[in-house]
Amino acid sequence: xxxxxxxxxxxxxxxxxxxxxxxxxxxxxxxxxxxxxxxxxxxxxxxxxxxxxxxxxxxxxxxxxxxxxxxxxxxxxxxxxxxxxxxxxxxxxxxxxxxxxxxxxxxxxxxxxxxxxxxxxxxxxxxxxxxxxxxxxxxxxxxxxxxxxxxxxxxxxxxxxxxxxxxxxxxxxxxxxxxxxxxxxxxxxxxxxxxxxxxxxxxxxxxxxxxxxxxxxxxxxxxxxxxxxxxxxxxxxxxxxxxxxxxxxxxxxxxxxxxxxxxxxxxxxxxxxxxxxxxxxxxxxxxxxxxxxxxxxxxxxxxxxxxxxxxxxxxxxxxxxxxxxxxxxxxxxxxxxxxxxxxxxxxxxxxxxxxxxxxxxxxxxxxxxxxxxxxxxxxxxxxxxxxxxxxxxxxxxxxxxx
Numbered sequence: 001x002x003x004x005x006x007x008x009x010x011x012x013x014x015x016x017x018x019x020x021x022x023x024x025x026x027x028x029x030x031x032x033x034x035x036x037x038x039x040x041x042x043x044x045x046x047x048x049x050x051x052x053x054x055x056x057x058x059x060x061x062x063x064x065x066x067x068x069x070x071x072x073x074x075x076x077x078x079x080x081x082x083x084x085x086x087x088x089x090x091x092x093x094x095x096x097x098x099x100x101x102x103x104x105x106x107x108x109x110x111x112x113x114x115x116x117x118x119x120x121x122x123x124x125x126x127x128x129x130x131x132x133x134x135x136x137x138x139x140x141x142x143x144x145x146x147x148x149x150x151x152x153x154x155x156x157x158x159x160x161x162x163x164x165x166x167x168x169x170x171x172x173x174x175x176x177x178x179x180x181x182x183x184x185x186x187x188x189x190x191x192x193x194x195x196x197x198x199x200x201x202x203x204x205x206x207x208x209x210x211x212x213x214x215x216x217x218x219x220x221x222x223x224x225x226x227x228x229x230x231x232x233x234x235x236x237x238x239x240x241x242x243x244x245x246x247x248x249x250x251x252x253x254x255x256x257x258x259x260x261x262x263x264x265x266x267x268x269x270x271x272x273x274x275x276x277x278x279x280x281x282x283x284x285x286x287x288x289x290x291x292x293x294x295x296x297x298x299x300x301x302x303x304x305x306x307x308x309x310x311x312x313x314x315x316x317x318x319x320x321x322x323x324x325x326x327x328x329x330x331x332x333x334x335x336x337x338x339x340x341x342x343x344x345x346x347x348x349x350x351x352x353x354x355x356x357x358x359x360x361x362x363x364x365x366x367x368x369x370x371x372x373x374x375x376x377x378x379x380x381x382x383x384x385x386x387x388x389x390x391x392x393x394x395x396x397x398x399x400x401x402x
Contacts, residue, residue: 001025001056001068003079004046005032008072011285013037015297024065026052046073049081056082067304071297072280074148076100079277089306091276095251099276103145103179105250109271112249115242116271117262119181121145125166131180132156139183141220142166144173149368154218155183165218184262184270190225191259192284192296193243194314195252200244201314203294205229205236206283208260212328219366224324224374224389225283227291228382231263239269246274256300258284281368282376286351287324290378293317320378321385325393327354327372331364332400342395348377348388354396362400372398 002012005027013034016023025038028045035041040063042055056065068082068090076096083090091099098104109116122128122142132140140156142165147153152172154165169178188208194201207229208222231239239261247257258279260272278284284296294316299309334356343352354373356362363370375392379385 001065001082002034002038003052003068003070003075003082004073005029005034005038005041006073007033008280008282008285009070010034010037012069012071012297012301015295015301019298019301024056024059024063026055046070046075046078049075049078052078053081053085057085060086067301067306069300069304071278071284071300074100074275074277076276089304091252091255096276098250099274101145101175102143102147102273103177105273106179106181108249109246112245114246114249114271115268117182117184119179122166122178122180125163128156128162128166128180132162135160139185140180141183142169142178142180144169144175145177145179146175147172150220150222151367151369152178153220153367155213155220156180156218160218181272184264186263186265187229187231188272189229189231189239189259189261189263189269190279190283191239191243191261192278192288193240193247193257193259194296194299194309195244195247195254195257196309196311196314198244198253199311200240200247201311202236202240202243203292203296203314203316204288205231205239206287209325215328216365221328221365221368221370223326223328224281225287226323226382226386227287227321228319230382235263235267235269242269242271243274246271250274250276252276255303256296282324282351282374286376287322290350291318291320291322321380321382322350322376322378323382323385323389324374324376325389326374327393327396327398328365329362329372329398330400330402331362332402334358334360334362335399335401336397337399338397339395343375343392346375346377346388346392346395348379348385349375349392350378351376352392 001024022039024040080096143153152169190206206225258275352375377388
């Protein structure tokens, strides 16, 4: 059973088919793209954990469900609820709830001495003003406690309209809760790790690309990432140890965790967030396998089915470089898109795509779903991968009517 059937869940369905499994897919959209690979379908919102668990239980009475999983979908609570109902392998409901609530997560880290940036809940505009009184010398980030996709994630500096920022961030929170945290200047990393045998297996560290931070602020928009990150062995070991401590604090002793890590000015790693799932943006499905030979999607699938995952499966078998970047045309009506075939055939391209069509509107970029498209390349080394992704991007020409 795979929770969600959107475009970023397609690789999970394809891998399940390649392994000879029958697939039960779920989604609120009966025309979701991954469903072409599904054998069975339950129409239900991925975020409705109780209804999904109820429908899964009813389905299981007729056809046995052997495992439940998701990728690129921030619904660990739904996966845990189904697994709990059907007595299948998964993290606990308590751990899933911690992973779904950024305030609860950070409080859990604090109580267990897991290093993370300073944070606090913000209950009013007045509290936001109090917390940011030193913002001439320090930047902050505010975000919904229950958000994803950079929705409502804002950079606070001396030029930010605090009244607007408070309302904007809160408007994206289903619970109505937001948090503030210190913005740590330094390299940010995306990690995909598998916890096994009291070890943290992290096949690659992707350096997150925030070259467009000033272009889009106060919105914080990531423009892809690059593998390998420039991190030495000692720091890599510190990061793995930190992720393991964070996972254990959340009650996760086995399975996958997705990390957002920052290296502070003292060179020490801090956890911004840990998610109990594989990430989107093709990192786990394409970028890491191409760079390292490790397929974490298959590992998560095996774990969900109770199939033993070996340390060998989680150990790097090759060393390549990969880079992904996104297209961000100006706001306006899309008049034409040219060079898509040239983009696809550009040297080193593994995967590329666009999310908009001619005649549609390209919105002002305020969150990750506002990206126009992407290109992912493989290179011989980091420098080569960055060159190849720039060369590929130059092939696409987008005309916009402002």
